[in-house]
Structures are given as structure tokens and as C-alpha cells.
Amino acid sequence: MHVKALNALLAEPRHAFEQLPRESSSQALCFIIDRTRQPEAMSRLYRVGKPMNSQGLFIGTDFAEIAADGPLWLTAPWGSRLAVEAAALCAENFAGIALTTDDPVKALAHARWLLRANDGSGGQSLLSYHKPSLWAALAYSAGETAHQLFGPWQHVYTPASTHFGARNGNWLSWRPVSELKWLGDVSAFNLPEDAPKIQERLGWVYWVDEQYAAFGEPTDEELPNIATNLDVLVAHNIYEGRHLLKLADIANGPLLETQPQAMAILQSREESFIKVEQLKQLATSAA
Numbered sequence: 001m002h003v004k005a006l007n008a009l010l011a012e013p014r015h016a017f018e019q020l021p022r023e024s025s026s027q028a029l030c031f032i033i034d035r036t037r038q039p040e041a042m043s044r045l046y047r048v049g050k051p052m053n054s055q056g057l058f059i060g061t062d063f064a065e066i067a068a069d070g071p072l073w074l075t076a077p078w079g080s081r082l083a084v085e086a087a088a089l090c091a092e093n094f095a096g097i098a099l100t101t102d103d104p105v106k107a108l109a110h111a112r113w114l115l116r117a118n119d120g121s122g123g124q125s126l127l128s129y130h131k132p133s134l135w136a137a138l139a140y141s142a143g144e145t146a147h148q149l150f151g152p153w154q155h156v157y158t159p160a161s162t163h164f165g166a167r168n169g170n171w172l173s174w175r176p177v178s179e180l181k182w183l184g185d186v187s188a189f190n191l192p193e194d195a196p197k198i199q200e201r202l203g204w205v206y207w208v209d210e211q212y213a214a215f216g217e218p219t220d221e222e223l224p225n226i227a228t229n230l231d232v233l234v235a236h237n238i239y240e241g242r243h244l245l246k247l248a249d250i251a252n253g254p255l256l257e258t259q260p261q262a263m264a265i266l267q268s269r270e271e272s273f274i275k276v277e278q279l280k281q282l283a284t285s286a287a
Contacts, residue, residue, distance in 0.1 A: 003224065005140045005198045009205060010220055014160050014169030017087045017098075018079065021173050023154055025078050027100040030107055031086040032057060032130040033072045037095035041072055044089065050082050061112050063126060071096070071130055073111060075104055091159040091170055094206050097130050098157040110151035113185040124188055132158040132172075133206050137199035139174045141192035146178035148189055161209040164220050204230050207241075214248045222252060232256045236266035236275070243276045250283050 015021070033041050045052055058070035076083040090096035101107035117127040129135050135158050142149045150156065156174040204227040208215050218226060229251040233244060244251070256262045265278045 003201070005137065006201050006205060006224060006227065008140065009136055009172075009202055010161075010165040010223070012160070012165065012172045014166045015171045015173060016169045017084075017091075017157070017171050019169070020157050020171055021155065022078075022100050027102060027154060028075055028104040028107070029078050029083055029098060029100055030104060030111075031072075031074045031076065031083075031090060031096060031098045032111065033074065033086065033089050033096040034093075034128075034130055035069060035072055037093040038089045041089050041095075045074070045082065045085055048081050048085050050080065052076075052082065057111060057115070061115055063115060073108055087171075094132050094159050094210075097132065097135055097159075099153045100155045101152050102154070103152055106152040110153065110185055114149070114151070114189055117189045117191045118187075119191050120193065125191070127189065127191065131203075132160075133202040134195075134199045135174070136172070136202050137195045138192065141194040141198055142176075142178070143192070144178050144180060145190065145192065146176040147180040147182045148185075150176040151182050151185060161205050163209050163212045163217070164205060164223060200231065201227055211245060211248065214245050215252045216249060218252050225253075225255060226251050229253070229256050232266065238266075238272045238275060240272070243272060246276050247279055250279055253283075 035041050045054070052074065053076075054072055054074040056070050057073045058064050058066060063070060074086055076086055087098060090098060099107065114129055115127055116124050119125040127134075129138060135156060138149055139146070139156075154175070158172050158174065160170055160172050162170070205223065208218065208223065208226055212218075215226060230244060233239070233247060233251065233256070238244065238247070250256075250262075256266070261282055262279060265275055265282065268275065270278070
């Protein structure tokens, strides 16, 4: 399913932010901005010079002890300079999402409820659903639980990859596919079984997009093989970004699983940095 999800993500219709579909202009527009990816978010929003309705998303939740560094919840009028700046903050570093609602109070309560999800292990985890790749994974895998995922949110908008997929807009629009009616938040959200695997695959779309030049400016058609090769590298303990970037040319090449010499290196007990150098030497000798 994760392969289908990657192709589906690339095929999603794109929109300019001001042209995103919505029920009406009277709906509230809300943003969730990741301040770890946009540490200057507050100062940039204050420089707009307009009254601002914002607060930390973690306030009043089990994650309140990290509220100072947690995501920012912001409401802004459609078409306002504040909304334009908030949308830019979300899109620049894939640092957040936007949503519409008829009830901003319920929408914020739902945003806080959704932070804590049953992860299938018998415990609960922080659900960073404001990451575009994770939101897409949740939307693709939620099925009949989509009404619980969206709650009182009519639309969710996420930044699209810059270099992959259609080039006619920077935003994707999501709506619940379930016909079930949301009746309010009860017990914790159940993470769909397929969501983590799908998010791993879609996460590569955004990461490779950010490192586009390092991977040789790949095409949409090359992206699935790159994601598969990156999965293989991570599975063999090469997971640090600096190490993966050293192997970008190799990742954007034939599938590693079809190369016995490369797999012998990966399956060895060497430290990851040694495997990286050995793979680079192998590629150089084969060139």
C-alpha cells in the first residue's frame, strides 16, 4: 500500500493557497506551525503588525512541559496578510498544515485530542500529524475512522513537494472520505495499522525534495527506487542524514537489493560510517 500511496501523493491535485477549495469564506482558517522547523515563526508573524490569535498547541495537554517548543496554533482571516505569512511559514520548510472549521474552539480541542494516539503497542504516542507526510499517511490509511481523524475540521491543507508531482500549485487539499458523522472526541485516536509504513515512504518524498540537488535532480519516475534504496540503507543501520546524503548518488541508482556486493557490505557488522565508505568505493570501482 505504501507504493500506491507514493504514486497517489504525486498525483494529488495542486492548488495555490488562495485558490484552495473551501465551503465558504465565513469558515475559520487555522494553522498549525512547527516551531522547531520555523524558529522565527513568532517574530515573523508579529512583524505583520496585525492582531494575532495564537497559542501553543501543547498547552493543557500531556505534552505541556514542552509547550515552549511545541507547535503553534493560529487563526487568521482568509486573504489577510497574517494568513499569507502563516501559509508561507508552513510551506517553506514543510513546517505545518492549515485547516478550516465552523467552530474554532472545537477545532483546537480536537487538535489537542489528536496529539495522543494509541500506537498499537498497548501504549500511546505523540502524533505529529502536522507533518505533511504523516497527515497524508493518516488520510490514506484512516478509512472508516476518517471522521475521527478530521473531527470538526472540514478541510485540511498540506504543503506539496516542490520538485515532484504537478507543478501548478504548492498545496494539497484533504477531506474526510468516511460517511460516518463525527460525534465528538472520546477515547484516544487509534493509529491506523498501515500509517507508519506509509509515512516512512511518503517521508522520503519530502526529504529527497529538500535534498533535490544532492540526489541529482531525480524525476518522479526515479523517486520510488530512491525511496526503496533509502529504506534498505536504514534497515541496515545507515540512517543519519549526513550518511544518507553521502550515498545519494547510489540511492538514485539500481536497486541495492539486486547488487550482491552492495548487500554484502550492508549485511556486515561494520560500523555505519565504514559501510558508507565501502559503498562509495564500490560505486567508484564500478563506474
